[in-house]
Amino acid sequence: xxxxxxxxxxxxxxxxxxxxxxxxxxxxxxxxxxxxxxxxxxxxxxxxxxxxxxxxxxxxxxxxxxxxxxxxxxxxxxxxxxxxxxxxxxxxxxxxxxxxxxxxxxxxxxxxxxxxxxxxxxxxxxxxxxxxxxxxxxxxxxxxxxxxxxxxxxxxxxxxxxxxxxxxxxxxxxxxxxxxxxxxxxxxxxxxxxxxxxxxxxxxxxxxxxxxxxxxxxxxxxxxxxxx
Amino acid sequence: xxxxxxxxxxxxxxxxxxxxxxxxxxxxxxxxxxxxxxxxxxxxxxxxxxxxxxxxxxxxxxxxxxxxxxxxxxxxxxxxxxxxxxxxxxxxxxxxxxxxxxxxxxxxxxxxxxxxxxxxxxxxxxxxxxxxxxxxxxxxxxxxxxxxxxxxxxxxxxxxxxxxxxxxxxxxxxxxxxxxxxxxxxxxxxxxxxxxxxxxxxxxxxxxxxxxxxxxxxxx
Numbered sequence: 001x002x003x004x005x006x007x008x009x010x011x012x013x014x015x016x017x018x019x020x021x022x023x024x025x026x027x028x029x030x031x032x033x034x035x036x037x038x039x040x041x042x043x044x045x046x047x048x049x050x051x052x053x054x055x056x057x058x059x060x061x062x063x064x065x066x067x068x069x070x071x072x073x074x075x076x077x078x079x080x081x082x083x084x085x086x087x088x089x090x091x092x093x094x095x096x097x098x099x100x101x102x103x104x105x106x107x108x109x110x111x112x113x114x115x116x117x118x119x120x121x122x123x124x125x126x127x128x129x130x131x132x133x134x135x136x137x138x139x140x141x142x143x144x145x146x147x148x149x150x151x152x153x154x155x156x157x158x159x160x161x162x163x164x165x166x167x168x169x170x171x172x173x174x175x176x177x178x179x180x181x182x183x184x185x186x187x188x189x190x191x192x193x194x195x196x197x198x199x200x201x202x203x204x205x206x207x208x209x210x211x212x213x214x215x216x217x218x219x220x221x222x223x224x225x226x227x228x
Numbered sequence: 229x230x231x232x233x234x235x236x237x238x239x240x241x242x243x244x245x246x247x248x249x250x251x252x253x254x255x256x257x258x259x260x261x262x263x264x265x266x267x268x269x270x271x272x273x274x275x276x277x278x279x280x281x282x283x284x285x286x287x288x289x290x291x292x293x294x295x296x297x298x299x300x301x302x303x304x305x306x307x308x309x310x311x312x313x314x315x316x317x318x319x320x321x322x323x324x325x326x327x328x329x330x331x332x333x334x335x336x337x338x339x340x341x342x343x344x345x346x347x348x349x350x351x352x353x354x355x356x357x358x359x360x361x362x363x364x365x366x367x368x369x370x371x372x373x374x375x376x377x378x379x380x381x382x383x384x385x386x387x388x389x390x391x392x393x394x395x396x397x398x399x400x401x402x403x404x405x406x407x408x409x410x411x412x413x414x415x416x417x418x419x420x421x422x423x424x425x426x427x428x429x430x431x432x433x434x435x436x437x438x439x440x441x442x443x444x445x446x447x448x
Binding site: 045046048049051052053055056057059060061062068069071072075076077079080081084087088120121122123124125157159189190192193194199 | 290291295299300302303305306307309310311313314315316322323325326329330331333334335336337338341368370374375376377378379381411413
């Protein structure tokens with residue numbers, strides 16, 4: 001399926017190419033799914049997923065006929081589609097032309113953006129906060145659009161490292177700023193609810209591009225501003 | 229306690245309590261517990277005798293480790309179908325083993341079905357002449373919402389007034405673990421914990437408070 005190939009391509013790029021290469025790839029953030037095909041979830045797909053969930057419930061030893069579980073396959077399938085709705089969005093749609101010309105060359109920071117995502121390894125949620133900062137270069141973006149970009153990339157099957165990078169690259173491509181910094185701080189339920197079971201641990205990943213990467217003072221300013 | 233006992237036995241002829249995990253009915257019908265309910269049994273739609281809420285704490289295990297191993301391939305296949313249905317490519321590196329990992333994780337999240345309360349409690353009930361409140365609070369709880377298969381996590385606080393019998397304190401946390409590691413509804417979870425302690429200790433009273441949040445972010 002074309003959509004799957006695009007997803008592979010999109011995820012593959014992040015894993016393999018260096019940052020400089022990524023920045024020069026036009027439309028990297030647009031390598032999303034073919035929108036026409038995936039604008040609306042397929043009826044057939046939904047019922048296939050419902051059957052899969054019924055199989056899972058039975059495999060766990062539960063009785064799918066009991067009152068509490070009767071509609072669970074349908075609900076769980078729709079919930080999973082909601083958790084992965086980011087696949088059906090593109091950066092172009094999300095930004096909605098809210099890029100403006102402005103002669104501002106100081107740091108712009110939007111911090112404490114809530115993020116809920118799904119770990120692609122266990123299909124278990126991880127959630128936390130995203131802090132984004134950028135140094136504009138004649139173009140600024142509507143502030144809520146930064147949160148929308150976070151939403152779009154987090155509502156997918158993700159790995160925290162890739163999520164951070166995708167957000168950063170999307171802003172770079174949309175605005176061509178002097179620099180972008182993204183920090184994601186999250187708790188992973190796959191670590192809390194199972195496995196090593198460490199409740200209070202958090203994972204922090206960051207992506208520093210442009211002047212944030214080159215100039216330590218700029219980076220320091222960003223880090224101290226998000227702490228306050 | 230006598231008054232409570234009378235109220236519980238009235239349930240035998242009352243409407244089927246919604247809080248019982250019905251899948252246990254078939255198992256219970258074939259065990260000695262079915263005989264205990266006597267002739268005035270309540271039956272649910274498929275004619276299987278319904279146990280009352282108080283009996284549910286003695287339920288048999290519905291799953292064994294062998295069952296887990298045997299159902300793993302079909303669970304993994306179901307997860308592969310789900311990944312395809314979402315538009316993802318199950319062959320890409322990050323998702324290659326995900327169906328197996330997700331299936332094992334889900335079996336872990338429902339491991340309460342493999343355990344029995346009596347196994348946990350039998351050795352840790354002691355005769356003690358203590359009649360003041362005993363409270364264990366801030367017990368971490370991780371459960372799965374049975375309606376959407378989404379985790380909800382929180383804290384459980386348990387208090388009871390002993391009546392000559394006390395329970396090992398960690399056993400309260402174990403009871404929470406057994407009942408929460410299932411497909412649950414918070415109301416039922418609370419009641420099952422309370423009833424299990426009541427039946428095991430016959431205390432003067434039990435209080436259970438659960439505060440939890442679902443971790444899915446947003447309404448859908």
